Amino acid sequence: MNSSKKVIKIVKKILFIAGTILAALLCVIAALLRCSVDWMFATWSNLTMDELVYHMNAPLDGTNEGMVTDYIGSCVAPAVVVLLIVVILFTAFKNKRKLYYIVMAVVSGLSLLVGGSAVYTAWTGLDVGDYTENKSTYSTFIDTNYVNPNSVELTFPEQRRNLIYIFLESMEVTYTDKKNGGGFKEGCIPELTKLAQENEDFSGTDKALNGGYSMPGTTWTVAAMFAQSSGLPLDIAIESNSMDTQDSFFPEVTTLGNILEDEGYTQDLLIGSEAEFGGRSLLYTDHGDFDIYDYTYAEENGWIPEGYKVWWGYEDKRLFEFAKDRLKDLSSSEEPFNLTMLTVDTHFEDGYLCEDCPDTYGDNQYANVMACSSKKVAEFVEWIQKQDFYEDTTIVISGDHPTMDTDFCDDVADDYTRKVYTAYINPATEPEATNERNYTTFDDFPTTLASLGVDIEGNRLGLGTNLFSSEQTLSERYGIETEAMELSRNSKMMENLADINTDVPELLAREGKVPAGVVTAGEYDVENGLLPIVVSDISNVNSGIESILAAVWTAEDRSDLTWIQMQSQDGNSYAGNVAVTDFDYKTGEYQVEIYLVDGNGNQFDIGGTTGVVQ
Known part of the structure; x- marks a missing residue:
């Protein structure tokens, strides 16, 4: 009891x-x-x-x-x-x-x-x-309307034009004043407004600014960059992986970078943040073999002081100065060039207020940052226009996506349609249509090529349409709401194009994130015929250790290879003994290689050593 x-x-x-x-x-x-x-x-x-x-x-x-x-x-x-x-x-x-x-x-x-x-x-x-x-629903919209650039004849002019593509973080048409097509009584991007009006934004004869709709799968930076260079949304399910850890970024997709690479262009990506974030580095190295000049490069190569970091890396004030230096180098070559840039000061929340930013809008910091960006972009364009290479250069300025700032657009009318800022400067062609175009950022892909003087068979690439032509865009054909709904659904074609790599060891090795350890061989125990092996300081193991094995051999062709199960000592070190009897008491060097099997069953080579039996 x-x-x-x-x-x-x-x-x-x-x-x-x-x-x-x-x-x-x-x-x-x-x-x-x-x-x-x-x-x-x-x-x-x-x-x-x-x-x-x-x-x-x-x-x-x-x-x-x-x-x-x-x-x-x-x-x-x-x-x-x-x-x-x-x-x-x-x-x-x-x-x-x-x-x-x-x-x-x-x-x-x-x-x-x-x-x-x-x-x-x-x-x-x-x-x-x-x-x-x-x-859970599949749509055939992409499958039906996608035009593979590899199936289209692209005819470049004999004199290749240079391209400067400037992605402006979170820049919208919305920020100009209402009389110029914006959403505010008083606009905060006067210089950008003027640039769009004096150049091409496909607003027809209307002075009100026009821009591209940001469709599902294009509303964050890397997705926007992918959309504008491929004509496709970044629609992908990658479970515990990300584009950062993939060994390819939609390898079957042909992008603007791929096309220009094939035409002999030298291509740079210049950004003031870390290019690795979100898979941007992978996108541009995989599609066009771009040289990456990001925050990490700037720090490692003395562009900025060691340890210097503001906001996401370094401010746009420095970005435009570095861009001028790169353009001087690129233009000194006989090869055509593509300099693609991404600003960062206007990133939400409220942006980065550099020392040059005006105080025009009082305590509305985001408006002041937008005004500062507008002025800096205009000054940069003016500098380019004074350079010898400008005559053969097209400048494309595009917002990457609508802002995610929580309150900046609170006063914008609910029925106002927000679009990203768009301007084509010094294109090699003129629009055939005189009416305002209804378009998405997908259309920037073929339109950019057309602005370089490229003749595009059928005037369509990806899900985009050449806006300099009179060909209907998908938005004009189907309507924005229908297009957005269809793009929100799954696509068999996109799943096939993604080609997600599930080889985890290979992916982690590419990123330098594989498990590692220190392997040492102890002094040979003659009395017991044992050669002790210890693995210590094990690191970069994210899913636990299932087992650690030692591969041991003495023959050059590994014909006498023997496996030994290592035993855990304290969770971060493992030990085991090589029985020399298994090798007929052979003296000399014993080669040891250690393999770790993680909790997901993935195997990694984490190091090796050489033991001596005398």
């Missing part, structure tokens, strides 16, 4: 502890979830599930450190405070079991309500229902 009571008492104690831990865990998860959802919507406006899924799968390499710090302060810190409050509550009532259980139940119930409300907010705010429905 006493034994039964003792067992019951132990079980109750276990349940009591388990219940306490569960209640506390629920509370922390609910707090973190609620804060994370609120922070997410406060940080990103117009956030889409496509973008969220993409970046949740992407490494943090190159992320703005301020954003990470803000998340910790806004989400992690409150969750820790909540945990402390719960611990204090439980401690206060631990000797009053009935009250303790009531407190536990209340805490658990509130946690479920808070967590549930967070899930509901995210579900409705991100239209998860529509997203999941669309992702």
